[in-house]
Amino acid sequence: MKLGVPGKVLQFLLIGIVVAAVGTGLWLLGPISEQRSKKLDEKRISDLQFINGALQSYWNINKKLPSDLKKLENLPGVLISTNDPKTLQPYVYRVKGTANYELCSEFETESTGTLSRWSHGKGQECFEFEIKEESR
Known part of the structure; x- marks a missing residue:
């Protein structure tokens, strides 16, 4: 036709x-690659949030911080990822004092969300924490 x-x-x-x-x-x-990078960064933040919660739980049980994140794997009911979703390298965890520590990750994008506690730039970013007083 x-x-x-x-x-x-x-x-x-x-x-x-x-x-x-x-x-x-x-x-x-x-760009699709940018969307993928943002999703990976969201996963990193989620992992760090769960690790932070597991560290609080570890403190409640042991009254001290673990020497490394592998110790968290023995906590009952705790399922966390301690490795970066892309590189599979462990997240950086540093004990800074008796009840202070920091968690670090390498981010691919700058955060744009409203979670100001978890705001980050592109590249290496560390978040400092102190065990809450009620947990001590």
């Missing part, structure tokens, strides 16, 4: 609309 001039114009117009819609959608989402 041959299309007349109006049919061809309509066909090209529809193709143009579809291409524009797809292009706009991709532009709004940002």
Whole structure:
């Protein structure tokens, strides 16, 4: 079936609309690699939050901080990831005092969320913590 001039114009117009819609959608989402990096950073923050909670639990049981994150694996009911989701390297954990410690990770993007406690720039970022008084 041959299309007349109006049919061809309509066909090209529809193709143009579809291409524009797809292009706009991709532009709004940002590059796929950037989205992947943001998801990895969200996972890193989630891991660090769970590690922080597990460290509080460890303190409640042992009244001291563990020497390394591997000790958290023996806590009952605690399932945490202590390794970066991309590099599979362990997160950095440093005991800074009797009840003080820091957790560090390498981030691929700058945070844009509202979790100010967990705000981070691109690159290495460390978060300092102190065991809460009621846990001591």
